[in-house]
Amino acid sequence: MARVRLAPRSPKPQVAKPLATAPFIAPAVLVVVALMYLPFLYSVYISFTSYNGLGAPRWDGIANYVQLFHDPEMADAIRNTAVWVAGGVVVPVVLGLGLAVLTYGMRHGPWYRLPFLLPYAMSGAGIAVIWGFILQPGGAFGDILKLLGIPGSSTAWLSYWPDSTLAMVVASAWQATGVNCLLFVVGLQAVPVAVLEAAEIDGAKAFTKFVRVTLPLLRPMTIVVVGLAIVGTLKTFDIVWVMTQGGPGYTSTTLATAMYSQTFVANSYGYGAAIAVLLTVVTGLASATYLKQQVQVGAAKR
Amino acid sequence: MTRSNVTHTTRQKLAAVALSLVPGAIGLNAVATNTAQAAPATTIKLYNDKGAWDKYFAAVGNLAKKDIGVAVQPVGYTNEDTYDALIDASFRTHIKPNVFTWHTGAQLQEVVKQGDLASTSSIWKQGIADGDLTTGVEKYYTVDGRQYCVPLYVSYYVMYYNKDIFAKYHLAPPSTWAELLQVAKTLKQHGVTPFYATDVLFSFLWFEQLLVGSNPTLYNNLESGKASYLSPGVVAVMKEWRTLIDDGYFTNPAITTAPQVLLKTGAVAMEPWGTWFTGNMKLVDAPPSSYGMFVIPPENTHLAKVPMIFETGPICVPTGAPDMSADMKFLKWWTTPAPESYWASVTSDTGADPKAAAPSASIAAIDKYASGPKVQVVNRYYEATPAPILNTALSELGAFMVNPNSYMSDLKTIQATAAQYWSSHSAS
Numbered sequence: 001m002a003r004v005r006l007a008p009r010s011p012k013p014q015v016a017k018p019l020a021t022a023p024f025i026a027p028a029v030l031v032v033v034a035l036m037y038l039p040f041l042y043s044v045y046i047s048f049t050s051y052n053g054l055g056a057p058r059w060d061g062i063a064n065y066v067q068l069f070h071d072p073e074m075a076d077a078i079r080n081t082a083v084w085v086a087g088g089v090v091v092p093v094v095l096g097l098g099l100a101v102l103t104y105g106m107r108h109g110p111w112y113r114l115p116f117l118l119p120y121a122m123s124g125a126g127i128a129v130i131w132g133f134i135l136q137p138g139g140a141f142g143d144i145l146k147l148l149g150i151p152g153s154s155t156a157w158l159s160y161w162p163d164s165t166l167a168m169v170v171a172s173a174w175q176a177t178g179v180n181c182l183l184f185v186v187g188l189q190a191v192p193v194a195v196l197e198a199a200e201i202d203g204a205k206a207f208t209k210f211v212r213v214t215l216p217l218l219r220p221m222t223i224v225v226v227g228l229a230i231v232g233t234l235k236t237f238d239i240v241w242v243m244t245q246g247g248p249g250y251t252s253t254t255l256a257t258a259m260y261s262q263t264f265v266a267n268s269y270g271y272g273a274a275i276a277v278l279l280t281v282v283t284g285l286a287s288a289t290y291l292k293q294q295v296q297v298g299a300a301k302r
Numbered sequence: 303m304t305r306s307n308v309t310h311t312t313r314q315k316l317a318a319v320a321l322s323l324v325p326g327a328i329g330l331n332a333v334a335t336n337t338a339q340a341a342p343a344t345t346i347k348l349y350n351d352k353g354a355w356d357k358y359f360a361a362v363g364n365l366a367k368k369d370i371g372v373a374v375q376p377v378g379y380t381n382e383d384t385y386d387a388l389i390d391a392s393f394r395t396h397i398k399p400n401v402f403t404w405h406t407g408a409q410l411q412e413v414v415k416q417g418d419l420a421s422t423s424s425i426w427k428q429g430i431a432d433g434d435l436t437t438g439v440e441k442y443y444t445v446d447g448r449q450y451c452v453p454l455y456v457s458y459y460v461m462y463y464n465k466d467i468f469a470k471y472h473l474a475p476p477s478t479w480a481e482l483l484q485v486a487k488t489l490k491q492h493g494v495t496p497f498y499a500t501d502v503l504f505s506f507l508w509f510e511q512l513l514v515g516s517n518p519t520l521y522n523n524l525e526s527g528k529a530s531y532l533s534p535g536v537v538a539v540m541k542e543w544r545t546l547i548d549d550g551y552f553t554n555p556a557i558t559t560a561p562q563v564l565l566k567t568g569a570v571a572m573e574p575w576g577t578w579f580t581g582n583m584k585l586v587d588a589p590p591s592s593y594g595m596f597v598i599p600p601e602n603t604h605l606a607k608v609p610m611i612f613e614t615g616p617i618c619v620p621t622g623a624p625d626m627s628a629d630m631k632f633l634k635w636w637t638t639p640a641p642e643s644y645w646a647s648v649t650s651d652t653g654a655d656p657k658a659a660a661p662s663a664s665i666a667a668i669d670k671y672a673s674g675p676k677v678q679v680v681n682r683y684y685e686a687t688p689a690p691i692l693n694t695a696l697s698e699l700g701a702f703m704v705n706p707n708s709y710m711s712d713l714k715t716i717q718a719t720a721a722q723y724w725s726s727h728s729a730s
């Protein structure tokens with residue numbers, strides 16, 4: 001199906017004989033195969049073994065996959081990953097869209113957007129360290145609460161679920177909002193002024209204009225932003241690993257942190273690989289389903 | 303359609319770049335190897351997971367070049383997980399480090415049983431005869447009667463305390479467990495948090511201290527798979543720990559401020575650390591007169607010897623090392639007083655060699671006491687526990703500190719992992 005849709009619509013280009021092109025394509029194919037496909041296949045193989053990184057892997061059948069369904073750590077990881085996807089898609093996308101719409105066309109608009117964009121220049125690990133300090137008991141956030149006379153200044157935000165995961169979603173949104181806003185601004189630039197003027201002449205108020213005209217025209221950009229957010233949050237790792245290492249206990253772990261700690265901390269390479277395969281399947285299915293649905297809806301509307 | 307074209311083009315470009323780099327890299331490698339073989343002075347590569355110490359390793363290397371004609375090129379990593387995976391993987395290849403830093407306990411046993419380490423029995427024999435190595439430490443470098451690696455460093459776990467706070471409330475370093483609790487009580491009454499605790503990574507600190515102080519035999523049995531985490535002795539320790547938490551004796555485990563800052567500023571009065579912590583105190587410019595250290599008195603007053611937790615990091619030579627004679631020569635040299643004294647001075651820690659000069663009087667006192675007859679050294683939980691059990695235990699102990707009433711379910715989870723591990727590894 002997919003192949004059919006991606007086939008070129010323009011007249012068939014003159015392609016040289018396959019034998020002639022092969023030497024040119026081969027190096028690239030070899031590198032991709034050696035660095036991407038083979039490691040992936042090896043991981044899949046390892047996921048069916050018991051292996052501690054030393055000696056040889058021992059074939060273990062589907063034991064690792066069976067364990068996935070009995071492991072309380074995995075239950076926490078799946079729950080938290082779901083929270084991350086929900087929170088990580090909704091918060092930065094809505095905030096980014098709001099910010100873009102409010103500042104677009106405004107005088108000095110870019111200057112209002114700049115502070116939100118700055119965190120994007122930082123690494124996730126750096127963000128995590130800063131937010132770790134802010135959120136620790138008696139940290140900057142606690143100080144602000146104290147100053148305002150709001151109780152909870154000595155709360156350990158990262159010690160209990162769901163506060164811990166929600167706080168980290170906020171930290172991540174702090175970084176992602178700016179770039180989403182930027183993408184939406186690019187989208188807004190593509191909205192034809194004539195259409196907006198026509199809506200105004202028809203008597204549309206600002207809100208109606210936004211919901212009925214701007215938002216539908218932003219659709220291609222929204223698909224991209226949301227799609228990126230889904231994939232990005234499914235593999236959430238850096239912020240969680242630096243801020244809580246998935247703890248206390250496993251309460252804030254995600255699929256990606258569980259994969260890492262099982263593989264490289266517990267030296268359970270087989271089980272870690274099984275989590276990696278699960279994560280790959282989930283990410284692949286989620287992106288494919290989302291894009292397929294969005295593209296079909298878009299095509300139908302057209 | 304457009305997107306897929308773009309992706310392909312980018313990929314091809316990347317692939318082309320990557321490919322063009324490969325022959326260059328191979329060429330460089332060949333050149334490097336040739337040069338090393340041609341040079342008269344032997345250079346060995348010292349792989350380590352202590353990347354921040356590369357300049358210290360380099361300085362020791364200069365000393366080695368002068369003393370024994372072996373130059374050292376440190377290859378430092380800063381992420382322990384990456385480093386361990388790299389070393390594990392190198393055992394299956396022909397490209398092995400000359401010498402590398404490693405871990406004692408379960409991780410040492412695993413690689414020895416795999417046949418990946420060259421024995422250092424003769425170095426130990428000579429070292430003990432010369433008084434450069436001790437039998438107390440030898441035990442932790444012995445697997446099935448043979449020795450492997452030599453100590454890069456030895457640290458003893460003691461209680462660091464803020465002297466200003468102790469002086470303010472007229473407190474003296476305690477010599478019994480009851481006195482320690484009395485000190486804690488007094489501090490708490492004056493609004494000072496007595497003890498440092500953290501639920502990230504070092505969540506084992508108080509577990510091991512309470513267990514070792516009450517029953518070191520049980521601790522050792524736990525580490526070798528002969529005892530259960532559900533033993534009454536272990537459960538009692540968790541209950542006691544819970545009481546101390548309920549009494550408000552610990553810092554909030556979620557605090558991320560560095561422990562050396564907390565101790566320096568007096569936000570907490572006491573912290574249990576290895577003697578390497580003196581280096582951390584120096585990093586924050588804490589005046590040496592503002593803090594001290596005392597041996598943590600065991601809770602069990604009937605013990606014949608005072609159990610002291612110690613941490614030792616080995617430096618090892620793999621089987622089939624690139625230059626076995628130079629590599630072993632370096633290891634042997636490392637156990638002598640000159641490099642050990644230098645190492646102790648740069649790390650502000652005890653030297654693994656009893657004859658090494660201590661960097662300060664307080665470190666010298668701890669060193670002397672710990673290698674004396676009144677003390678039984680016990681390997682730190684982090685090294686002594688096999689990786690899968692450790693991973694679960696660190697998480698569960700962290701969860702316990704946040705929710706102290708969950709101790710039984712936490713212990714059950716750890717025991718489940720331990721049972722699974724020991725079912726496929728013979729208890730040693």
